[in-house]
Amino acid sequence: MLESFDPLRRVQHISRFIGQVVGEEKGPSLIFFGGIHGNEPAGVKALEHLFNTLEKNVFKIRGTLVGIRANLPALLQGKRFLDQDLNRLWTEEKMAEIKAKPSAEREREEMELLELEQLIGEILIAYEPPFYFIDFHTTSSKTLPFITINDALINRKFSQQFPLPIILGIEEFLEGPLLSRMNKLGYVSLGFESGQHVAESAVKNSIAFLWLTLVFAGALPKQDVLHFDSYYEELRSSANEDSNFYEVTYRHELRKRDDFSMLNGYTSFQKVTKGTFMAIQNRKKILAKENSILFMPLYQKQGAEGFFLIKKTPKWALKISTLFRKSKFDRLLCLLPGISWSSTTKESLLVNLSVARYFTKSFFHLLGYRNRQVDKTQIIMHNRERAAKNEMYRNTPWY
Numbered sequence: 001m002l003e004s005f006d007p008l009r010r011v012q013h014i015s016r017f018i019g020q021v022v023g024e025e026k027g028p029s030l031i032f033f034g035g036i037h038g039n040e041p042a043g044v045k046a047l048e049h050l051f052n053t054l055e056k057n058v059f060k061i062r063g064t065l066v067g068i069r070a071n072l073p074a075l076l077q078g079k080r081f082l083d084q085d086l087n088r089l090w091t092e093e094k095m096a097e098i099k100a101k102p103s104a105e106r107e108r109e110e111m112e113l114l115e116l117e118q119l120i121g122e123i124l125i126a127y128e129p130p131f132y133f134i135d136f137h138t139t140s141s142k143t144l145p146f147i148t149i150n151d152a153l154i155n156r157k158f159s160q161q162f163p164l165p166i167i168l169g170i171e172e173f174l175e176g177p178l179l180s181r182m183n184k185l186g187y188v189s190l191g192f193e194s195g196q197h198v199a200e201s202a203v204k205n206s207i208a209f210l211w212l213t214l215v216f217a218g219a220l221p222k223q224d225v226l227h228f229d230s231y232y233e234e235l236r237s238s239a240n241e242d243s244n245f246y247e248v249t250y251r252h253e254l255r256k257r258d259d260f261s262m263l264n265g266y267t268s269f270q271k272v273t274k275g276t277f278m279a280i281q282n283r284k285k286i287l288a289k290e291n292s293i294l295f296m297p298l299y300q301k302q303g304a305e306g307f308f309l310i311k312k313t314p315k316w317a318l319k320i321s322t323l324f325r326k327s328k329f330d331r332l333l334c335l336l337p338g339i340s341w342s343s344t345t346k347e348s349l350l351v352n353l354s355v356a357r358y359f360t361k362s363f364f365h366l367l368g369y370r371n372r373q374v375d376k377t378q379i380i381m382h383n384r385e386r387a388a389k390n391e392m393y394r395n396t397p398w399y
């Protein structure tokens with residue numbers, strides 16, 4: 001498609017790399033993405049700040065740091081996306097479809113995806129393990145800063161070091177985010193949501209988060225980061241000293257044509273009681289279905305979720321699930337009629353629907369299973385633990 005002439009176009013160029021540092025000593029490889037949603041530049045700004053600081057000062061980085069601008073055309077226009085949400089394309093099926101397309105027919109985010117995928121492949125070959133993939137986001141509503149992870153124990157352990165709330169299991173509700181892809185490949189992968197899109201605090205929180213990440217992953221010793229304690233305190237107080245785990249219990253899905261508007265004044269992590277008037281959708285009132293905690297209410301036009309609901313994961317459930325997973329308890333499940341491995345790699349369980357009725361979703365969550373795909377008679381449940389490259393992280397300071 002021909003674009004109309006734009007006299008400013010020649011200055012509209014930004015590069016894929018925000019920065020890259022290869023330390024002299026061995027260490028982790030940290031790969032940071034900013035702006036996979038083009039209207040969320042806080043992560044990019046924080047990364048620019050980090051790499052500038054590293055350039056001007058003598059830091060002895062161990063390992064490798066790479067900062068990447070993820071959606072270049074959308075960042076230029078300050079939009080979440082131009083043709084398709086780049087953070088919903090990373091499923092095997094969609095990626096295969098995009099690759100099979102003649103290049104002239106590919107949409108802009110599809111080209112971004114192919115470029116990023118190639119880049120990630122090159123990084124995995126060029127640099128040394130252990131690898132960490134961190135993706136920066138902001139939200140359209142006011143929010144505490146928080147971490148999102150796919151629920152593998154390595155992700156839990158690494159993210160527990162931060163004084164922040166951690167949201168588990170959002171991948172069960174979202175199709176094809178970049179981090180689910182990196183998780184499937186077995187790497188530690190965290191999303192950091194630093195605050196509201198335009199808030200200055202979103203940049204500040206991202207900067208604090210970056211320095212903490214460098215220290216927690218072992219790229220810098222704590223004593224080399226002069227303001228480590230104040231960064232830690234800053235995040236802790238921005239997060240209202242909340243470092244609980246939460247699970248997503250509900251996603252309010254929107255279809256393209258839906259006319260959705262959230263009532264003003266809602267914020268992420270706000271308690272809502274059953275029946276609370278929350279939004280208007282296609283002229284109908286949307287009420288809260290249960291007493292719950294509101295999460296990521298939508299205050300922008302683009303987006304496929306009106307809001308989510310979450311609940312706190314009790315500490316005992318976290319402990320039990322760690323034990324269950326370490327003991328590989330799920331092997332016993334396969335002795336039951338109607339449950340079998342779906343492949344020889346034992347990463348997913350095939351569960352007959354008539355059997356599944358007797359188990360709750362939470363039960364499978366405890367064992368590390370997520371992401372159900374249902375056909376007529378069966379459910380496939382993927383185990384994040386089996387894919388996780390635990391050995392890669394065994395000698396890290398946090399493991």
Ligand SMILES: [Zn+2]
Binds near residue numbers: 037040136137138
């Ligand atoms: Zn985002």
